[in-house]
Amino acid sequence: MPVHLTFNDIMVMGKIPRLNLINTIAGFKSANLIGTANVAGRTNLAVFSSVVHLGSKPPYLGFILRPTTVPRHTYQNIKDSKYYTINNITANIYEQAHHTSAKYNEQISEFDTCKLTPEYHQLPHAPYVAESTIKIGMEYVEEYHIKANDTILVVGKIIEIIYPDNLTAKDGKPDIEAAGTLTISGLDGYHTTQQIARLAYQRPKKLVNNKIAKT
């Protein structure tokens, strides 16, 4: 028999099993470090698994944060400087990346505590992770306060993208697997990937009387 949990079952679970279940169940997540600094130049770095694609023209990405917990320094810095960076997490740095989730006070930069190297390109006050192979520079656009549970969707515009020049297929798709990008399950699982296929753009099959024609 499969497990069948209802809303009420979930609400009365212990905190740790519930966090593990709900953070994991909806599938694999993007693995990124978000780099920020305040206008005085004090840097911050935090692991995020909630970066999501919003649109391609203009190029927009979103991410979710919970202002009342650890990543609040990220939020404060973005509000202060208006810029931030999104850097991929690879197998070479995932342990350091995960340690950014430890609760240091804001005087401390995770670049130091996690032994990752800040690197600057065009954006003022937005440190990239030198060890990352894919680096995306973002400008803050707007935010939405999600009333249901007091989280925030931050919407940003891509200002620059930096990645190795041997990664791009003829049709413009960068090979993020070859770049070493990991994917995250739940709060603590790091996974490599293996591509099984790229599928073609799909067009409707021929229908006869609203049924798929036999071929």
Added chain:
Amino acid sequence: MPVHLTFNDIMVMGKIPRLNLINTIAGFKSANLIGTANVAGRTNLAVFSSVVHLGSKPPYLGFILRPTTVPRHTYQNIKDSKYYTINNITANIYEQAHHTSAKYNEQISEFDTCKLTPEYHQLPHAPYVAESTIKIGMEYVEEYHIKANDTILVVGKIIEIIYPDNLTAKDGKPDIEAAGTLTISGLDGYHTTQQIARLAYQRPKKLVNNKIAKT
């Protein structure tokens, strides 16, 4: 030399390379089918790679949709019935899942055209995918219109979760890799995963004068 693209470079790219680049660059994405029906029972199924964790207590998930393109039937049905399902995409069904992106008119159910089997549990008018190994029943809570690019964040509450009983570790984390869940890159890449580690909850290292103590 790495590729270095600016916002202006991206804006003047051809449409297909830009779609491939921006949909891919921010990392791996969740691979799900969202099942819906209107109150008359006409079903719809669509592939989504934008499901994102919002919170665990109460359990909330979000996803992004673009009301002016294909998944509008999904949106109409959710507004109509208030319920929807999130079903994982495995290696057994990824080709059928991908075909849900073909533009059929709303008289046609992708369950038929993609040869996937609707299955019902507690939710009225919300078909699950029988072939999926992880099934999440959702109730619509609220939505946010993202002004920047006219997309919508749909916020839903988890009403039930159904998955195989041999998947859960002692700490409550379901093994979505063992469940066969794939991850998506860009618009068309399907990948299996291989876990390299589960890392412990991180606590700050001991600091001396705001530097990490040598051990």
